[in-house]
Amino acid sequence: MRFELTPRASVSPVVRALAPVAAFITAFLIAGLVIWLMGRSPVAAFQVYVSQPLSDPWALQELLVKATPLALIAIGLAYCFRANFWNIGAEGQYVVGAVLGSWLALKTHGTEAGFWVLPVMLLLGILGGALYGLIPAFLKTRFGVNEILTSLMLVYVAQLTLDYLVRGPWRDPKGFNFPQSVTFDPSATLPPVLEAGRVHYGAVFAAVAVLVTAVVLGRTLFGYRLRLTGDAPRAARFAGFSTKATTLAVFAISGGLAGLAGIAEVSGQIGQLQPSISPGYGFTAITVAFLGRLNPIGILVAALVVALTFIGGESAQIMLKLPLDLTQAFQGILLLCVLAADALVSYRVRLISRGVAK
Amino acid sequence: MVSRSLIGILAGAAALALSAGGAAAQQKLKVGFIYVGPVGDHGWSYQHDVGRKAIEKAFGDKVETTYVESVPEADSERAIEQLARTGHGLIFTTSFGFMEPTLKVAKKYPNIKFEHATGFKRAPNLSTYAAKFHEGRYIIGQIAGKMSKSGTIGYVGAFPIPEVVAGINSYFLGAQSVNPNIKIKVVWANSWYDPAKEADAAKALLDQGVDIIAQHTDSPAPIQAAEARGKFGFGQASDMERFAPKAQLTAIVDDWSKYYVDRTKAVLDGNWKSQDVWGGIDSGMVVMSPYKNMPDDVKKMAEETEAAIKSGKLNPFKCPIAKQDGSQVECKGNGALSDEQVLGMNFYVKGIDDKLPQ
Numbered sequence: 001m002r003f004e005l006t007p008r009a010s011v012s013p014v015v016r017a018l019a020p021v022a023a024f025i026t027a028f029l030i031a032g033l034v035i036w037l038m039g040r041s042p043v044a045a046f047q048v049y050v051s052q053p054l055s056d057p058w059a060l061q062e063l064l065v066k067a068t069p070l071a072l073i074a075i076g077l078a079y080c081f082r083a084n085f086w087n088i089g090a091e092g093q094y095v096v097g098a099v100l101g102s103w104l105a106l107k108t109h110g111t112e113a114g115f116w117v118l119p120v121m122l123l124l125g126i127l128g129g130a131l132y133g134l135i136p137a138f139l140k141t142r143f144g145v146n147e148i149l150t151s152l153m154l155v156y157v158a159q160l161t162l163d164y165l166v167r168g169p170w171r172d173p174k175g176f177n178f179p180q181s182v183t184f185d186p187s188a189t190l191p192p193v194l195e196a197g198r199v200h201y202g203a204v205f206a207a208v209a210v211l212v213t214a215v216v217l218g219r220t221l222f223g224y225r226l227r228l229t230g231d232a233p234r235a236a237r238f239a240g241f242s243t244k245a246t247t248l249a250v251f252a253i254s255g256g257l258a259g260l261a262g263i264a265e266v267s268g269q270i271g272q273l274q275p276s277i278s279p280g281y282g283f284t285a286i287t288v289a290f291l292g293r294l295n296p297i298g299i300l301v302a303a304l305v306v307a308l309t310f311i312g313g314e315s316a317q318i319m320l321k322l323p324l325d326l327t328q329a330f331q332g333i334l335l336l337c338v339l340a341a342d343a344l345v346s347y348r349v350r351l352i353s354r355g356v357a358k
Numbered sequence: 359m360v361s362r363s364l365i366g367i368l369a370g371a372a373a374l375a376l377s378a379g380g381a382a383a384q385q386k387l388k389v390g391f392i393y394v395g396p397v398g399d400h401g402w403s404y405q406h407d408v409g410r411k412a413i414e415k416a417f418g419d420k421v422e423t424t425y426v427e428s429v430p431e432a433d434s435e436r437a438i439e440q441l442a443r444t445g446h447g448l449i450f451t452t453s454f455g456f457m458e459p460t461l462k463v464a465k466k467y468p469n470i471k472f473e474h475a476t477g478f479k480r481a482p483n484l485s486t487y488a489a490k491f492h493e494g495r496y497i498i499g500q501i502a503g504k505m506s507k508s509g510t511i512g513y514v515g516a517f518p519i520p521e522v523v524a525g526i527n528s529y530f531l532g533a534q535s536v537n538p539n540i541k542i543k544v545v546w547a548n549s550w551y552d553p554a555k556e557a558d559a560a561k562a563l564l565d566q567g568v569d570i571i572a573q574h575t576d577s578p579a580p581i582q583a584a585e586a587r588g589k590f591g592f593g594q595a596s597d598m599e600r601f602a603p604k605a606q607l608t609a610i611v612d613d614w615s616k617y618y619v620d621r622t623k624a625v626l627d628g629n630w631k632s633q634d635v636w637g638g639i640d641s642g643m644v645v646m647s648p649y650k651n652m653p654d655d656v657k658k659m660a661e662e663t664e665a666a667i668k669s670g671k672l673n674p675f676k677c678p679i680a681k682q683d684g685s686q687v688e689c690k691g692n693g694a695l696s697d698e699q700v701l702g703m704n705f706y707v708k709g710i711d712d713k714l715p716q
């Protein structure tokens with residue numbers, strides 16, 4: 001006896017759009033069951049996880065803060081993944097963008113440098129991430145090296161470089177030798193969108209990135225070219241699209257956006273360089289990109305949902321004294337349900353029995 | 359501005375709703391904790407959680423405690439603020455990396471008391487506290503010096519920050535005081551809590567002929583590696599005897615219970631003040647677990663050293679202290695290195711044949 005997946009001939013767009021919704025409901029039902037088995041109220045958990053963060057202005061702000069780097073990075077990854085190139089190293093590109101941008105912040109620290117510092121920092125962040133993303137792209141186009149391996153390994157190079165810098169040359173001389181840079185001057189700090197709020201301009205960049213990408217992927221030749229390269233590489237070559245140029249372009253875009261996320265996070269949220277400037281945004285963004293089905297709007301929604309599970313998880317610990325493990329289990333359940341819903345929509349599951357003669 | 363006042367009104371409404379819960383609920387002090395690792399690390403965070411439970415035991419119905427575990431340092435501001443916003447009157451943040459976020463949140467909530475472990479930035483409503491673990495490390499250094507047959511002892515460090523470096527120096531000075539020819543090897547795990555990496559580090563040391571392992575990481579993995587090879591080790595932060603009954607010679611136990619109970623009492627009594635506490639063996643913050651698996655004369659020596667440190671007769675960093683290159687360290691304390699010198703230590707003492715990563 002075994003299961004077989006056969007592709008469905010046609011899937012209506014309505015069903016396809018409803019699949020994630022069904023997945024979310026299923027995930028909540030499963031998680032509710034677990035919480036009920038733990039002897040807690042699933043209703044209270046749902047309230048703390050979902051309704052409270054969505055109805056409280058402070059939590060909404062935090063939601064945007066947390067979703068900002070996820071959305072920026074995942075949008076960039078959509079370019080790569082659509083063209084079937086596997087950039088797994090967004091975490092490294094994020095770090096290099098943050099490092100290159102922060103270099104200017106530290107150079108101008110304590111000087112009377114003017115308003116130009118911040119924009120140049122952001123540009124350096126994009127440049128750093130893009131150049132770092134181009135390394136695996138170049139290795140792939142020039143030598144045929146697998147980009148999954150190189151981009152992933154370059155993450156460690158980036159993290160260790162940052163580690164070296166904050167322990168060595170960029171260490172705050174007045175910081176008791178602790179591994180961290182000075183805190184950035186106001187001229188090098190990405191300001192909050194609303195006075196005294198926590199949402200910085202990175203959220204605006206993310207929104208712009210979503211809109212621009214929606215247009216680029218959906219309505220331009222470049223977007224078509226990416227899709228074609230991903231779905232039918234031979235056809236793309238016949239059409240005269242250079243795979244090489246496409247590879248370099250998508251890695252530069254995705255690296256640049258990850259770099260922007262990095263410098264925005266450091267200058268808008270953390271305010272200084274530390275050995276660790278990301279709780280794994282670059283990797284979580286891969287999940288976000290797929291949860292959003294590589295669609296810009298979908299990614300935006302997915303980034304908000306993933307951010308919600310983080311914030312809800314903290315609330316659950318505080319309000320209901322539920323352990324962190326449950327939050328992580330819930331994130332896993334959610335991803336599995338979305339993937340399963342996708343598979344069930346695209347494929348028919350058939351049970352094939354082999355009969356008695358065995 | 360509009361949104362800010364709106365938030366203010368909502369917060370006020372929430373506070374009213376809370377206080378309407380009755381007089382008993384109003385007087386209940388909520389104490390919150392932020393942990394860098396999982397409560398189940400059986401080391402650093404575990405011991406802070408033991409302290410949290412001590413508060414519950416000491417004050418019963420008068421308090422309510424909450425914790426948020428495995429909070430990434432770069433992303434901790436929200437978690438701390440969540441505690442501040444949910445009616446917590448006293449908040450402990452228990453890792454160095456929480457320093458800037460704690461300071462930011464403390465400035466925003468002047469009526470809430472904050473306590474940050476192992477940091478150096480204070481405010482009228484933000485205290486700092488830490489323990490002189492290096493006192494215990496001098497004792498275990500002496501034990502290691504006596505017990506090592508190979509003449510080479512090992513140390514698994516987390517990060518080369520002053521607190522850890524001071525521990526290594528104190529450990530080595532202790533060993534040297536009983537065995538002038540002793541050698542030490544240090545391996546960095548580059549993580550506070552990563553059992554697999556910690557075990558690898560310990561195994562690497564054992565492979566290099568080390569027969570005693572000391573550790574400044576949070577899990578029992580290093581001492582378990584020593585146990586598996588029939589060698590010796592020391593428990594870190596928590597009594598780890600149950601993980602390595604044959605290998606544990608003693609453990610340096612962080613006992614935060616008394617401090618946490620005292621500080622909670624201060625808030626309840628209304629006489630909490632911002633302060634900086636650095637407690638050693640005499641304060642009860644650093645406790646040596648029973649000396650085991652060693653001959654009687656070594657045990658006696660350890661007990662005598664412990665008593666001498668407790669009474670103030672012995673300071674592990676009493677002058678003269680020489681750096682690796684033989685140069686004397688300027689003696690800024692009273693016949694010993696000053697607290698500032700120990701807190702900012704970034705050099706190895708003479709005799710350590712290794713290079714401090716900087």
